[in-house]
Amino acid sequence: xxxxxxxxxxxxxxxxxxxxxxxxxxxxxxxxxxxxxxxxxxxxxxxxxxxxxxxxxxxxxxxxxxxxxxxxxxxxxxxxxxxxxxxxxxxxxxxxxxxxxxxxxxxxxxxxxxxxxxxxxxxxxxxxxxxxxxxxxxxxxxxxxxxxxxxxxxxxxxxxxxxxxxxxxxx
Numbered sequence: 001x002x003x004x005x006x007x008x009x010x011x012x013x014x015x016x017x018x019x020x021x022x023x024x025x026x027x028x029x030x031x032x033x034x035x036x037x038x039x040x041x042x043x044x045x046x047x048x049x050x051x052x053x054x055x056x057x058x059x060x061x062x063x064x065x066x067x068x069x070x071x072x073x074x075x076x077x078x079x080x081x082x083x084x085x086x087x088x089x090x091x092x093x094x095x096x097x098x099x100x101x102x103x104x105x106x107x108x109x110x111x112x113x114x115x116x117x118x119x120x121x122x123x124x125x126x127x128x129x130x131x132x133x134x135x136x137x138x139x140x141x142x143x144x145x146x147x148x149x150x151x152x153x154x155x156x157x158x159x160x161x162x163x164x165x166x167x168x169x170x171x
Contacts, residue, residue, distance in 0.1 A: 006068065007097060007099070007100070007101050007104060008101065009062070009067075009101030009102065010101070010103060011101075011102065011103050011104075012044075012061050012062045012067075013047075013059070013060070013061045013062075013101070013102040013103070013107075013108055014059075014061075014062065014067055014099045014100065014101060014102060015058070015059055015100045015102055015111045016056075016057070016058040016059075016067075016071065016097050016098065016099045016100075017032075017055065017056065017057050017058075017097065018055070018056040018058075018059060018093055018097045019054060019055050019056075019093065019094045019095065020054060020055075020074065020091075020092050020093045021054060021094070022054065022057060023051075023052075023054060023055070023082075023092065023093075024051060024052075024053055025086060026038065029081075029082060029085070030051050030079055032049075032078070033051065033056070033078050034049070034099050036073075036077045036078050036081070037049070037058075037074055040063075040070055040071075040073050040074045040077075041060060041063055041070060041074075043045060043063035043064045043065075043118070044060060044061050044062050044063035044064075044070060045060065045061040046058065046059075046060050047059040047061065047108060047111075047112055048111075048112045048115045048116075049115070050115040050118070053140070057111055057115060059102070059108060059111045059112055059115060063075060067099060070096055071136070075093060075097065078092070079091075079093065081091040090107045107130055134143060135170075
């Protein structure tokens with residue numbers, strides 16, 4: 001049986017979830033994921049993200065290549081990095097990434113607010129009453145957008161410097 005086709009957003013905005021057993025072991029893993037994310041969304045926008053040990057949630061606007069072709073190098077590069085760094089083999093992510101189209105600014109704002117409050121997209125209010133301490137990295141309303149113009153030449157140079165810092169097997 002064929003799997004269900006991914007819904008395409010008219011606005012290009014998506015709420016994305018990735019799941020796995022142990023996606024981040026150290027803070028350095030989280031930093032590397034964010035670097036890989038920034039590199040691959042150079043023509044799109046990352047509105048916000050939420051990283052836990054077993055889940056990644058993103059609110060993004062796709063780049064020129066579409067959401068699937070933009071996310072593919074993010075997931076494969078990070079999985080290669082993680083497996084080599086932690087000397088392991090096999091799948092890192094439990095399944096392919098899940099995406100839900102976000103068509104209005106209100107939906108985008110709601111998802112960003114839910115990221116900030118540690119609330120899944122479809123849950124109106126958190127069910128727990130006492131806050132639990134988690135190892136979480138959050139970014140509130142972060143936008144990563146790079147447009148290639150004469151004024152952004154210093155940004156392009158910084159990107160090259162970052163690219164040179166990444167191990168060659170990630171590129």
